[in-house]
Amino acid sequence: MQPxxxxxxxxxxxxxxxxxxxxxSGMILINAIVARPDPVQSxxxxxxxxxxxxxxxxxxxxxxxxFIGMVLALQGxxxxxxYGTEQAVGQMVALSLVRELxxxxxxxxxxxxxxxxxxxxxxxxxxxxxLSSMEMIGVDPLRxxxxxxxxxxxxxxxxxxxxxxxxxxxxxxxxxxxxxGVYEGSFWANMQNSVDFFDDVVNGLIKAQxxxxxxxxxxxxxxxxxxxxxxxxxxxxxxxxxYSSLAILGLDFIMTALMFGDF
Amino acid sequence: MELFDDIIIDIKQLTFSRGNRYIYKDVDIRIPRGxxxxxxxxxxxxxxxxxxxxxxxxxxxSGSILLDGDDIPCLGRSxxxxxxxxxxxxxxxxxxxxxxxxxxxxxxxxxxxxxLPEDMVRDxxxxxxxxxxxRGAAQLMPSELSGGMSRRVALARAIALAPAxxxxxxxxxxxxxxxxxxLVNLIQKLNQALGHTSIIVSHDIKExxxxxxxVYIIADxxxxxxxxxxxxxxxxxxxxxxxxxGLPDGPxxxxxxxxxxxxxLMEG
Numbered sequence: 001m002q003p004x005x006x007x008x009x010x011x012x013x014x015x016x017x018x019x020x021x022x023x024x025s026g027m028i029l030i031n032a033i034v035a036r037p038d039p040v041q042s043x044x045x046x047x048x049x050x051x052x053x054x055x056x057x058x059x060x061x062x063x064x065x066x067f068i069g070m071v072l073a074l075q076g077x078x079x080x081x082x083y084g085t086e087q088a089v090g091q092m093v094a095l096s097l098v099r100e101l102x103x104x105x106x107x108x109x110x111x112x113x114x115x116x117x118x119x120x121x122x123x124x125x126x127x128x129x130x131l132s133s134m135e136m137i138g139v140d141p142l143r144x145x146x147x148x149x150x151x152x153x154x155x156x157x158x159x160x161x162x163x164x165x166x167x168x169x170x171x172x173x174x175x176x177x178x179x180x181g182v183y184e185g186s187f188w189a190n191m192q193n194s195v196d197f198f199d200d201v202v203n204g205l206i207k208a209q210x211x212x213x214x215x216x217x218x219x220x221x222x223x224x225x226x227x228x229x230x231x232x233x234x235x236x237x238x239x240x241x242x243y244s245s246l247a248i249l250g251l252d253f254i255m256t257a258l259m260f261g262d263f
Numbered sequence: 264m265e266l267f268d269d270i271i272i273d274i275k276q277l278t279f280s281r282g283n284r285y286i287y288k289d290v291d292i293r294i295p296r297g298x299x300x301x302x303x304x305x306x307x308x309x310x311x312x313x314x315x316x317x318x319x320x321x322x323x324x325s326g327s328i329l330l331d332g333d334d335i336p337c338l339g340r341s342x343x344x345x346x347x348x349x350x351x352x353x354x355x356x357x358x359x360x361x362x363x364x365x366x367x368x369x370x371x372x373x374x375x376x377x378x379l380p381e382d383m384v385r386d387x388x389x390x391x392x393x394x395x396x397x398r399g400a401a402q403l404m405p406s407e408l409s410g411g412m413s414r415r416v417a418l419a420r421a422i423a424l425a426p427a428x429x430x431x432x433x434x435x436x437x438x439x440x441x442x443x444x445x446l447v448n449l450i451q452k453l454n455q456a457l458g459h460t461s462i463i464v465s466h467d468i469k470e471x472x473x474x475x476x477x478v479y480i481i482a483d484x485x486x487x488x489x490x491x492x493x494x495x496x497x498x499x500x501x502x503x504x505x506x507x508x509g510l511p512d513g514p515x516x517x518x519x520x521x522x523x524x525x526x527x528l529m530e531g
Contacts, residue, residue, distance in 0.1 A: 133358035
């Protein structure tokens, strides 16, 4: 009987630990968001983080967007040409990108590139007592370290998503129009007629905004909550990528159902 | 007692535990103002934990920690950050900000907490670096410093705002004899020159006793001995003697608790 009770107790403790972690992450987010901003000191920190989180992620976003747009056009063309509707390739690529692929793939790439870097950086600052020393100097690390990183991720991802879509459409044009010979006028006109700014573009950007919040929240929390050892930081970095990716895919389904489902 | 006429920190009935293990149980510690107090004891007895409790980075299970009348565990987050402006702490690793130069590290607390013009910040930083003998290293990055130099820069940063209390966490650990001598000398001279209170957590007996005005020896979740360095030499306790003389076996056993070795070998 005792081993069974021990297992139940272990299971309960693990559950409580998870609930406690969610509570802690919420407190960190609230403290970071509601921290009284000091424009003179906060703005340069935000600009620096926008550079390292956003600008440095652009290469991977641009290259991935280009190839995904090219592949979509190629695949779409081979199917549509059988029905004589290859002019719709622009419409197909644009809708796929702005509604789904750009927010989701950009967020997944962002989690892998910027999210993991944020976690590792904050975790290492914790392991080397830099966060503790900042606290003892009388500076709140949530305000100085976490808040600018959080806002930088929140602001960057929607912009990166727009870049991803734009480059993807350009890649599709290169393959569809320049290489496979789809008539350019039809390519752009079909796209213009079918893509609605509010229903498609804005909804895509709302998704990107939600993903930006979730990925950056997970990343900064995992770094701040990491065990201050090399193994702890490695686990935290892995958790950032895994949890963010699962959250992105799960939330994408929910938001797609709410935005585009016919209920 | 004269030493305790003016107290900066008054710890009463402090209890702190990790899991089922008591780190401190009903401990009373008083730190005299303007003096050097050493907190000593074997590794793992919670000396650094005591500094983190005083700094408000950990909360005790019960008891009070009064710093000039402010009960640290009862303070809110923003009040705690205000109180910490009165404290400076030297971490064992130095804990310098690795993305800033030596100059910027020392300037950091000044820039954050004061509105001094840039030329005055520069003068203060250079004076603090001069005090620790590293003015020439102002433009180096932390990765270019030796362990001893990192601690001296961290010391300059800890005293940048002339705090009332400076806490040193194992300042002599892992230092070569020259660096250790430099640090002992610096801590003593800065304490006398700036008049702040110093708390040194250490298990380097000779160095700590040479500069301490009062010493607490911590073990078994409490204070096992206290007094001036001279008084401690006369304490008639096997546990204190083992620690002070560095004996490998005694009340603190050499062997971690285990089953009888013959039985264990025969089982295999």
